[in-house]
Amino acid sequence: MRIVVCVKYVPDATGDRKFADDLTVDREDVDGLLSELDEYAVEQALQIAEEADDAEVTVLTVGPEDARDALRKALSMGADKAVHVDDESIHGSDVMATSLVLAKAIEKTGYDLVIAGMASTDGTMGVLPAILAERLGVPQVTLLSEVKVEGGKVTGRRDGDTASEQLEASLPAVVSVTDQSGEARYPSFKGIMAAKKKPVEELELDDLDLDEDEVGLEGSWTAVDSADERPARTAGTIVKDEGEGGKQLAEYLASQKFI
Known part of the structure; x- marks a missing residue:
């Protein structure tokens, strides 16, 4: 798998x-790291791979050269290989343009299951x-707090404020x-030492x-x-x-429309 x-x-x-x-996020003057919420996605992928007979975990990112740090973190956690899409033209891409690049990279890499953070x-x-999922033409099962893969299906539990749902979809998904x-x-x-020897494909x-013109600021659907x-x-x-502290506090909260 x-x-x-x-x-x-x-x-x-x-x-x-x-x-x-250019009104894009400044990534030059601040340190970066693997998004914490994506660490949960890597963890679930590793757990699924450990339960499967034959599974390979590939981590994929789109970003500048420094984005390799995110890949190294995921590889040191236990992922098998990585794919890094790095092209200056991608700078400034919004979610629509980024999803297009990711979809193309995923199709090129090959997949049965794609996992992302929330x-x-x-x-x-x-x-x-x-x-x-729409670009790939496959089912989506999102916001899962529990996920399993068995019998060609992915199943999971989505927890809401008042109830939990059990969801499933056939692979690929x-x-x-x-x-x-x-x-x-x-x-x-x-794991950190082993990550240095794992393959990272550059695209x-x-x-x-x-x-x-399909990506970057020109290809994006939204802009700041x-x-x-x-x-x-x-x-x-x-x-x-x-003696009137409570009254003054209430008046202040009311003036700020907090109450």
């Missing part, structure tokens, strides 16, 4: 994130798995998993039969028109309780 896990290299949430001059920690849209699917494993020293747009820096934090309002 061929399992492809889509992973993303994202800016560190603890860093000073901002837009670049969302990326930078864009947090959460729609890519569904769009990817696309699934996404939540952060409730199980804690991701830490790479061992042996460009020409390898995927894509033109420059303007952006302003977050205003500096102002001094808070201090309420001294001299």
Whole structure:
């Protein structure tokens, strides 16, 4: 069974994130890492592979050269190989253009099951798995907190606020998993060393039969028109309780439309 896990290299949430001059996310001046939510997808892929008789886990990312760090993390966790789509023309791609690149790369790689995280920690849209399934023409089973593969089907449980659903789809399929699917494993020293010898295939747009105008800012369906820096934090309002502190607090909350 061929399992492809889509992973993303994202800016560190603890860093000073901002837009670049072209109103795309500045990825040059901030450290990046494998999206935490994608670690759960890698973990579920590894667990499925461990239960299967013959399975191979490929991690796939689209991004600049530094995105290899995300692939190395996934490989050190236990994935077998990686595919890195790196082309300057992809810069500025929105979810629609990115999903097109991913779909082409997945078709070229070959797959039985595609696994993704529930969302990326930078864009947090959460729609890519569904769009990817549409482009591939296969079923989608999304937002799973439990996933299994057996008898040519993928099954899983989706937990909602008031109920849980049991879902299934025939393979090939696309699934996404939540952060409730199980804690991701830490790479061992042996895994980190082994990752250095695992193959990483490099692909460009020409390898995927894509033109420059299908991706990037030109090929995207959405764009950021303007952006302003977050205003500096102002001094808070201090309420001294001299017998009417509760009343003053209530009046302040009411003025801010919190109550």
